[in-house]
Amino acid sequence: MSTTFKSLRGDDATTTRTLLHESIPITGSILSGTYGGDTVALGSEPHIKTYSHGMFESVFDYPYLSSSANHIFDITAGYASTSALSGASNTQNTKKINIYNQMAQVLMGFDETGSVRIFDEDGDISGGGTKLKECYFVNFSRLLTKDEIKKGTFEMELMTTDGFSEATGVGSLERIKITDFSGSDGYFVNSPAGEYGVLFATASNGATVLAANQYYKVGLLFYQAGVAVISGSVFSDSDDGGILHTGKGTVTFSPAGASVTGFNTITSSTNNVMADNLRNRLYNIQFNNTTELNSTIYFCRVNNNEFNYSANPTYLSTSADGPSAIVVKDGDAVRDPHSYITTVGLYSADNELLAVAKVSEPLKKDPSNELTLRVRLDY
Numbered sequence: 557m558s559t560t561f562k563s564l565r566g567d568d569a570t571t572t573r574t575l576l577h578e579s580i581p582i583t584g585s586i587l588s589g590t591y592g593g594d595t596v597a598l599g600s601e602p603h604i605k606t607y608s609h610g611m612f613e614s615v616f617d618y619p620y621l622s623s624s625a626n627h628i629f630d631i632t633a634g635y636a637s638t639s640a641l642s643g644a645s646n647t648q649n650t651k652k653i654n655i656y657n658q659m660a661q662v663l664m665g666f667d668e669t670g671s672v673r674i675f676d677e678d679g680d681i682s683g684g685g686t687k688l689k690e691c692y693f694v695n696f697s698r699l700l701t702k703d704e705i706k707k708g709t710f711e712m713e714l715m716t717t718d719g720f721s722e723a724t725g726v727g728s729l730e731r732i733k734i735t736d737f738s739g740s741d742g743y744f745v746n747s748p749a750g751e752y753g754v755l756f757a758t759a760s761n762g763a764t765v766l767a768a769n770q771y772y773k774v775g776l777l778f779y780q781a782g783v784a785v786i787s788g789s790v791f792s793d794s795d796d797g798g799i800l801h802t803g804k805g806t807v808t809f810s811p812a813g814a815s816v817t818g819f820n821t822i823t824s825s826t827n828n829v830m831a832d833n834l835r836n837r838l839y840n841i842q843f844n845n846t847t848e849l850n851s852t853i854y855f856c857r858v859n860n861n862e863f864n865y866s867a868n869p870t871y872l873s874t875s876a877d878g879p880s881a882i883v884v885k886d887g888d889a890v891r892d893p894h895s896y897i898t899t900v901g902l903y904s905a906d907n908e909l910l911a912v913a914k915v916s917e918p919l920k921k922d923p924s925n926e927l928t929l930r931v932r933l934d935y
Contacts, residue, residue, distance in 0.1 A: 561903060562862065564854060574849040580700050582628060582841040584715075586617055604835075606828050611651060612693075613831040630695040631831035633788075633822055634659065636674055639689040646823045655827070659693050659785070663778055665748040675785055677773045679744040679754055688775065690788035690819055692834050701782035706844035707753060708740035710777055713760050713839040714790060716804055730762030730804070731839055732790065736777045743779070750780030757790060757799060760839075764801050767794040774799065788819030791833070796820060851934050856900050858927040864893040894922035900929050 591603045602619035612632035618625040634656030635641050642653060657672050664673035664681075673681060675688035696705070712734040739753030755775035759766050766772070775786040792798025796818050822830055896918035902911040913931045921927060 560863070561907065562856075564856075568855045568857065570853050572851045572853065574851065576847040576849055577706055577844045578702070578847075579844055580842060582838075584839045586628075587615060587838050588836040591619065610648060610827055611655060612695075613828050613835075615835065626699055627697045628700065629697055631692065631834055632695075632827050633690075633692050633830040633834075634827075635691070635788075635822065636660075636687075636689040638674075641690055641820065641823055643823065648826055651827065652822065655693070656689075656691065659691075659783070663747055663749045663752070663776075663781060663783060663785070675776060677754075677787075679746075679752065679776065681746060686773075688785065688787045690822065691775070692786040692788065692830070694784040694786065694834075696782040696784070698782070700845060702845040702847045704750070704779045704846045704848075705777065705782060706846050707743055707751075707779060708736060708738075709842075709844040710734075710736045710739070710755075710784070711843065712755075712784070712786075712841045714834075715837045715839050716762075716765055716791065716800055729839075730765040731760040732757045732765060732799075733760035734774060734786070734790070739777065739779070747778065749778050749783075752776050752778040752781075755784065755786070765804060766799055767801050772799040786834070788822065790819075791837075792818030792820065849934055851932050854902065854931040854933070856929040856931055858897070858921060858929070860923050860926050863897065864895055864922055866895045894920060897921050897927065897929075900931055902931065902933075 586603075588601075591601050602621070603616045603625070605614040605616065605620045607613070612630045614620070614630050615628045616625040617628055620627075632655055634652040634654075636656050637653050643649060646652070660675060661672045664675060667673055675691060677686040677688055713731050714734065715729045715731050717730050734755050734757045736753040736755055738756070743751045743753040745751050753776070754773055755777050756771040757766075757774040758771050759769065763769075772789070773787075774790050775784060777784050789798040791800070793800040793802050793804050795802055798818055800818075821833065825833070898915055898918050900913045900915070901909050902913075904910055911931075911933060913929075915929070919927060
């Protein structure tokens with residue numbers, strides 16, 4: 557317990573903010589190939605967890621019953637009540653509308669009338685424009701995104717023909733690439749969930765996969781929330797209002813007897829089937845996450861005439877503990893004083909110990925030198 561204290565002045569402390577980034581790659585083989593591929597029955601893959609409520613499915617990097625499994629993301633799909641695809645006769649119609657409304661009110665908020673805002677294609681809510689009424693929702697886990705997804709680093713490649721198959725490979729499959737390439741300087745801040753950017757799609761493999769050789773606005777990426785909102789247009793051709801070349805909008809996992817193609821399968825498919833439609837077409841996902849590290853740095857300054865003498869009663873042979881005590885030096889405190897600094901303690905105003913810092917090796921202190929110890933608290 558310290559008996560000698562030195563007060564810190566205002567200029568003895570400063571604060572810093574550091575952003576740390578990790579690269580997060582998620583390959584298609586992890587999502588739909590490593591533990592069974594796209595030929596297994598719905599719900600039978602050990603790293604995919606489905607639920608009785610049928611609202612979404614969770615994807616793990618390992619069979620989810622294992623203690624080694626890590627939750628990667630959740631997938632679901634939904635549409636607005638004003639969508640042309642909505643209808644009382646649709647499978648899970650109410651659930652799909654509720655999912656869309658829940659995601660919209662959390663990520664987009666409410667307008668001045670109290671109505672839930674619809675996802676906007678270009679992020680300009682007040683300017684009107686095209687709305688995203690039919691969407692996939694990919695909710696990344698906190699384990700991957702940490703504090704936020706780094707702007708301008710997100711990439712998602714989707715196969716627009718068949719799903720992933722380790723037997724046939726994916727090199728020849730037509731793909732589109734979805735990125736937030738304008739996110740670093742073109743993001744929006746009008747969301748209650750934080751900042752978000754527009755997702756753009758372009759051809760990745762296959763010259764004729766898209767209706768035209770251009771960038772298409774196909775969704776929104778919410779950086780702090782870690783949610784990607786993907787328009788259903790990425791799986792529909794231009795005849796159905798999508799971005800793909802005519803005849804390219806096919807779906808492998810259509811329910812038995814269904815004649816619809818592209819994202820239109822949502823009308824007769826469950827959410828678990830729709831989640832598999834997306835998951836088995838994911839070729840690759842990658843982004844950099846961000847960890848915000850806040851620090852307070854204290855400069856503990858030891859002047860030449862301070863802390864040269866230890867308050868430990870066994871420091872001198874003439875201490876009250878008598879000649880049998882273990883001593884550091886003979887004599888008194890006046891002649892040739894010196895000490896060794898090993899620990900710095902930070903105390904509150906009422907002398908309660910709050911933090912302790914250890915130096916790597918004892919530092920000799922005597923009247924001929926001065927020290928400045930830099931103590932950093934991260935939080």
